Amino acid sequence: MPTYNRADLAFERGEGAWLWTGDGRRFLDFGSGIATASIGHAHPHLVQAIAEQAARVMHTSNLYRIPQAERLAARLVETSFADSVFFCNSGAEANEGMIKAVRKYHAEQGHPERFVTICFEGAFHGRTLATLAATGNEKYLAGFGPPVQGFKHVPFGNMNALRDAIDGTTAAIMVEPIQGEGGVRPASLEFLRQLRAAADEFGLLLALDEVQTGMGRSGKLWAHQWAGIEPDVMSSAKGIGGGFPLGAILAKERVAQYLKPGTHGSTYGGNPLACAAGNAVLDVILAPGFLDGVDRVARHLWRGMLDLAHRHPAVVEGVQGAGLLLGLKLRPEISNGEMQNAAVAEGLLTVAAGMNVLRLAPPLIITEAEADEALSLLERTCLRCTPSQARDAAK
Numbered sequence: 001m002p003t004y005n006r007a008d009l010a011f012e013r014g015e016g017a018w019l020w021t022g023d024g025r026r027f028l029d030f031g032s033g034i035a036t037a038s039i040g041h042a043h044p045h046l047v048q049a050i051a052e053q054a055a056r057v058m059h060t061s062n063l064y065r066i067p068q069a070e071r072l073a074a075r076l077v078e079t080s081f082a083d084s085v086f087f088c089n090s091g092a093e094a095n096e097g098m099i100k101a102v103r104k105y106h107a108e109q110g111h112p113e114r115f116v117t118i119c120f121e122g123a124f125h126g127r128t129l130a131t132l133a134a135t136g137n138e139k140y141l142a143g144f145g146p147p148v149q150g151f152k153h154v155p156f157g158n159m160n161a162l163r164d165a166i167d168g169t170t171a172a173i174m175v176e177p178i179q180g181e182g183g184v185r186p187a188s189l190e191f192l193r194q195l196r197a198a199a200d201e202f203g204l205l206l207a208l209d210e211v212q213t214g215m216g217r218s219g220k221l222w223a224h225q226w227a228g229i230e231p232d233v234m235s236s237a238k239g240i241g242g243g244f245p246l247g248a249i250l251a252k253e254r255v256a257q258y259l260k261p262g263t264h265g266s267t268y269g270g271n272p273l274a275c276a277a278g279n280a281v282l283d284v285i286l287a288p289g290f291l292d293g294v295d296r297v298a299r300h301l302w303r304g305m306l307d308l309a310h311r312h313p314a315v316v317e318g319v320q321g322a323g324l325l326l327g328l329k330l331r332p333e334i335s336n337g338e339m340q341n342a343a344v345a346e347g348l349l350t351v352a353a354g355m356n357v358l359r360l361a362p363p364l365i366i367t368e369a370e371a372d373e374a375l376s377l378l379e380r381t382c383l384r385c386t387p388s389q390a391r392d393a394a395k
C-alpha cells in the first residue's frame with residue numbers, strides 16, 4: 001500500500017554502520033532503520049543468536065513457558081526500575097499495552113473514572129487507534145473516525161499547563177524523554193523530575209515512552225536515568241531487538257499485578273526467536289564500557305555538529321537532542337526532505353523529523369572515525385543546500 005514515500009534505494013547487505021545497495025553503492029547509515037539497528041548491521045553475535053535459535057525453535061506461543069523470554073525479562077528487571085515485563089512486537093503495541101496498564105491500575109484501585117492520560121504536543125506514540133489518540137497530531141488522526149477517548153495534550157515542557165490539566169479523571173502522564181519524531185526535542189531533566197513529583201502528588205502513574213530513547217541511545221540504558229527518576233511503567237521497542245521486531249512493557253509490580261490472564265496478550269509477543277535477538281543485543285549493550293563508549297562518541301559527534309552549525313548558518317539553525325539521537329534544526333528556507341536527499345547524494349542516510357529537523361540516530365557501535373566521516377558528509381550536504389545568495393555572500 002502507498003503508506004510510505006520511499007526513496008529509490010534498496011540495500012542488499014550491511015555491516016556495522018554501513019549499507020550497500022545491489023549495484024554496489026555504499027552508504028553510512030546514520031538512521032539505523034529509524035533508530036532501530038542499535039548494534040549495527042549484521043552484528044556477528046546477533047546474527048549467530050538468531051540463526052541458532054531459528055534452527056532450534058522460533059515460535060511456541062505464550063501458552064507455554066519461554067526460557068529465552070524469562071531470561072530477557074529477568075535481565076531487563078535487573079537493569080531497570082521494573083519488576084515485571086510484557087513482550088510484544090512493536091512500539092505502538094508496547095504503548096497500547098502501557099495505556100491499558102495504567103487504566104487497569106486505576107480501575108482495580110476502585111477508580112475506573114480515572115482513565116485519562118495526559119500527553120504532550122509534539123509527541124509520537126504510534127499508529128494504532130489508541131496510540132494515535134495519544135499522539136494527538138490532527139494530521140495523523142484525520143479520516144480515522146472519532147479518536148479514542150481519554151487523552152489530553154499540553155505543551156511539552158510546560159508544568160503549569162500540565163498541573164492545570166490534572167483532574168479527577170487523570171490516570172497518568174505519558175512522555176518521551178526526548179521527542180523523536182516530533183523534532184528530536186529533549187525534555188529537560190528538571191521537567192522529568194517535576195513530572196515525577198506531580199505524578200506522586202496526585203496519585204498518577206508516570207508512563208515513559210522509551211521506544212526511541214531507550215536501549216542505550218542516550219548513553220545510559222534508559223534515557224530517564226539521566227534525570228535520576230523512575231517511571232511506574234515504560235515502553236520499549238526499536239533498538240531492543242537490534243532490527244528484529246520486539247517490544248516490551250516494563251512495569252512496577254503495583255501496576256503489573258493487575259494484568260492477569262485474559263486482560264492482555266500477544267500471539268507472537270516474546271517468542272523464542274525475538275527474545276534470542278533481545279538477549280544478544282543486551283549482551284553487547286551491557287558489556288563493560290559499552291555505554292561509556294556511546295556517551296563518548298555522542299559527545300564527539302555533538303561537538304562536531306555544533307561546529308558544523310556554526311560554519312553553515314545559512315542552512316542550520318541549531319543542534320538539539322541527546323546521546324546518539326541528535327537533530328540539525330534547519331532554517332525555514334531549507335526543508336529537511338531536501339537536506340535528507342542531499343545527504344543521500346553524498347552517501348549518508350539520515351531521517352527527517354518534525355519541526356524541520358534532520359535526525360541522526362546512528363547505530364550505537366559507531367566509532368569516532370565514523371562520526372567524523374558523517375560530519376564531513378554533512379559538511380558537503382550543507383554546501384549542496386546552501387542557498388546561492390548565501391554562497392555568493394560568503395565568497
Ligand SMILES: Cc1ncc(COP(=O)(O)O)c(C=O)c1O
Nearest residue numbers: 090091092124125126180211212
Ligand atoms: C517514541 C515512539 N513511540 C512509539 C513509536 C511507534 O513504534 P512502532 O513504529 O514500532 O510501532 C515510535 C516510532 O517511531 C516512537 O518513536
